[in-house]
Amino acid sequence: MAELAVVARRYMASYALFNQALADRLGLHPTDLQCLNLLTLEPGPVTTGRIAELTGLTTGSATRLVDRLERAGYVVRGRDAGDRRLVLVAPVPERVAEVARVWERVGSGWFALFDDLDDRELALFVEHMRRTTEYGAEQAARLRAGEPVPVGTGDREAVSGQAE
Numbered sequence: 001m002a003e004l005a006v007v008a009r010r011y012m013a014s015y016a017l018f019n020q021a022l023a024d025r026l027g028l029h030p031t032d033l034q035c036l037n038l039l040t041l042e043p044g045p046v047t048t049g050r051i052a053e054l055t056g057l058t059t060g061s062a063t064r065l066v067d068r069l070e071r072a073g074y075v076v077r078g079r080d081a082g083d084r085r086l087v088l089v090a091p092v093p094e095r096v097a098e099v100a101r102v103w104e105r106v107g108s109g110w111f112a113l114f115d116d117l118d119d120r121e122l123a124l125f126v127e128h129m130r131r132t133t134e135y136g137a138e139q140a141a142r143l144r145a146g147e148p149v150p151v152g153t154g155d156r157e158a159v160s161g162q163a164e
Contacts, residue, residue, distance in 0.1 A: 022103070026098075031065065032065055032068055032072075034055070036075070040096055044090070047088060048087065051065065074091060074095045075089050078090065
């Protein structure tokens with residue numbers, strides 16, 4: 001478990017730094033890039049409130065994020081046909097395609113990392129990613145809500161990086 005904790009921390013840091021480099025390349029803030037990523041996973045245009053839910057930002061911060069993405073040409077705002085009071089945000093397909101092309105150039109080797117795994121091993125990775133995504137979202141919500149963070153023996157080591 002100690003080795004897993006170290007490897008997981010390195011993995012998260014590596015991905016955060018990769019996300020920063022990719023965002024820098026595209027002229028975006030890392031949070032804006034991940035918001036754009038999440039928008040492409042939604043079934044259609046969404047409200048700024050939904051963007052706040054997806055990102056964990058306040059609605060004010062989500063609005064500023066959408067402002068930046070709109071200025072950069074990555075999203076457009078439009079009125080909801082059913083309720084003209086609602087403003088919907090949608091990614092611009094051509095700009096999303098540009099992001100995808102950059103990702104393909106820098107991330108194409110990612111799939112090759114899994115070539116030697118069988119379906120059972122791949123399923124284990126998928127389940128791990130689902131579980132850690134859910135856990136991370138729950139913990140982020142707790143932190144944003146100001147809830148106390150419980151500290152167990154293993155957690156102290158993970159937080160401080162040191163054994164007691």
